[in-house]
Amino acid sequence: MGKWAKISVLGLSIGLLAIPFLGKxxxxxxxxxxxxxxxxxxxxxxxxxxxxxxxxSLVEYIGCGVETAWSSGLFNLPPVVTCSGRSGNxxxxxxxxxxxxxxxxxxxxxxxxxxxxxxxxxECVTLDVSIYSDNAAKIP
Amino acid sequence: MLAIAASAVWQARANARxxxxxxxxxxxxxxxxxxTSAPAQCVASLDPxxxxxxxxxxxxxxCPSSVxxxxxxAPAVPSPATANAEDQSPxxxxxxxxxxxxxxxxxxxxxxxxARHTWSQRDVEALRGMxxxxxxxxxxxxLQRLAQAVxxxxxxxxxxxxxxx
Numbered sequence: 001m002g003k004w005a006k007i008s009v010l011g012l013s014i015g016l017l018a019i020p021f022l023g024k025x026x027x028x029x030x031x032x033x034x035x036x037x038x039x040x041x042x043x044x045x046x047x048x049x050x051x052x053x054x055x056x057s058l059v060e061y062i063g064c065g066v067e068t069a070w071s072s073g074l075f076n077l078p079p080v081v082t083c084s085g086r087s088g089n090x091x092x093x094x095x096x097x098x099x100x101x102x103x104x105x106x107x108x109x110x111x112x113x114x115x116x117x118x119x120x121x122x123e124c125v126t127l128d129v130s131i132y133s134d135n136a137a138k139i140p
Numbered sequence: 141m142l143a144i145a146a147s148a149v150w151q152a153r154a155n156a157r158x159x160x161x162x163x164x165x166x167x168x169x170x171x172x173x174x175x176t177s178a179p180a181q182c183v184a185s186l187d188p189x190x191x192x193x194x195x196x197x198x199x200x201x202x203c204p205s206s207v208x209x210x211x212x213x214a215p216a217v218p219s220p221a222t223a224n225a226e227d228q229s230p231x232x233x234x235x236x237x238x239x240x241x242x243x244x245x246x247x248x249x250x251x252x253x254x255a256r257h258t259w260s261q262r263d264v265e266a267l268r269g270m271x272x273x274x275x276x277x278x279x280x281x282x283l284q285r286l287a288q289a290v291x292x293x294x295x296x297x298x299x300x301x302x303x304x305x
Contacts, residue, residue, distance in 0.1 A: 040291060061302055069272040078276055080283065084290075084302050091297050093290045093304060095283040097276060122287025123280075 030134040034113055036062045036087040043120070045085050045092050048113040050136035052085075059086050062114055064105040064127070081105050083116050083124055094118035094125075101127050111135045242273040246282040253295050259286070261299030268305045 035055055036047030047062035062085030069077045081102045084093035094116060096102070107129040108114065115128040249266055253259050267286075271279060286304060289295045297304070 040293075043291070063302060065302070067271065067305070077272070077279070080271075080279055082283070082304055084304065086297075090293065091290055093287050095280075095287050097280060118287070118291070120288075122284040122291060 031136070032132075032134040033136050036060045036085050038085065038087050038090055038092050040090065040092065043094075043118045043125075044116075045083075045087075046113070046115040047085060047087075048111075048135050049109075050111050050138045053138045054136060057088075059088075061086055064108060064114070064116075066102055066105055081124065083114070083127065094122055096124035096127075098124070104129055107131075111137050239273050239275055239278065242270040243278040243282070246270045246274060246278070247285070250282065250285050250289065253286075254289055257295050259290070259295045259297045259299060259304065264299045264303050264305055271305055 033051045034048040036052050038045040052060050052062050064083040066079050066081045068079040078097045079102055080097055082095045101124050104127040113130045113135050117126045119125050253263055
């Protein structure tokens with residue numbers, strides 16, 4: 001066996017030995033994939049940003065946005081938050097000017113999981129933002 | 141014997157009278173515990189926002205210089221969100237014609253969307269243009285109307301996916 005052949009066999013062996021360890025590393029840790037869901041009767045919606053983004057559905061989404069308007073001479077307008085999403089053919093939304101709700105939306109990140117409820121009038125009542133390691137990360 | 145019988149009859153009558161009086165006292169006590177009169181119930185349905193808008197419009201027309209005067213009518217117990225919004229707003233002021241028109245236009249926008257069953261990109265842009273002119277309460281009212289319609293699946297969002305305004 002020639003010198004280069006020996007090196008190739010050695011490299012291949014090292015590679016084969018490393019495979020089980022690589023596999024274990026990739027599978028380690030709790031993983032969740034919380035797609036967008038909604039219960040209109042309970043006025044409750046949820047979903048993880050990464051899971052929604054990575055979903056095979058072309059319309060699924062969930063999130064919140066804060067709108068702050070320039071204040072005119074008459075009105076010092078408070079910011080308005082709108083949380084919304086779509087699961088299948090169902091679109092849902094809530095809105096709020098409550099400072100606690102607005103503060104909670106500021107905790108949203110690209111990999112966060114969002115869970116919110118609303119009143120019959122459409123006002124956001126609870127907003128839960130959780131950032132755990134098991135949340136799926138967005139794949140571009 | 142006769143005396144004993146008479147005494148027994150007298151005792152029975154006295155007991156009966158005492159029972160009647162006791163019964164009357166209990167009845168009076170029960171009446172005293174009940175509310176003197178049932179609270180009046182309002183059967184009319186008035187939208188305080190619309191009423192305020194109309195009063196403001198009338199006052200502005202009568203006295204245009206009174207635009208910054210304090211609002212006379214305030215909700216007795218505002219919701220936290222309302223209270224918060226109004227705290228930030230010297231919008232305790234009579235609304236301008238511009239804001240009243242924007243409120244009317246925004247409501248018409250929602251009405252038209254309900255009739256079409258669609259919230260289009262054009263609606264998104266139109267409401268976005270009105271938002272800075274609407275005061276806090278009007279913004280809240282219009283957005284809640286929109287949210288109710290969306291959540292009842294009465295209008296489909298056909299514009300930019302998650303922008304409602």
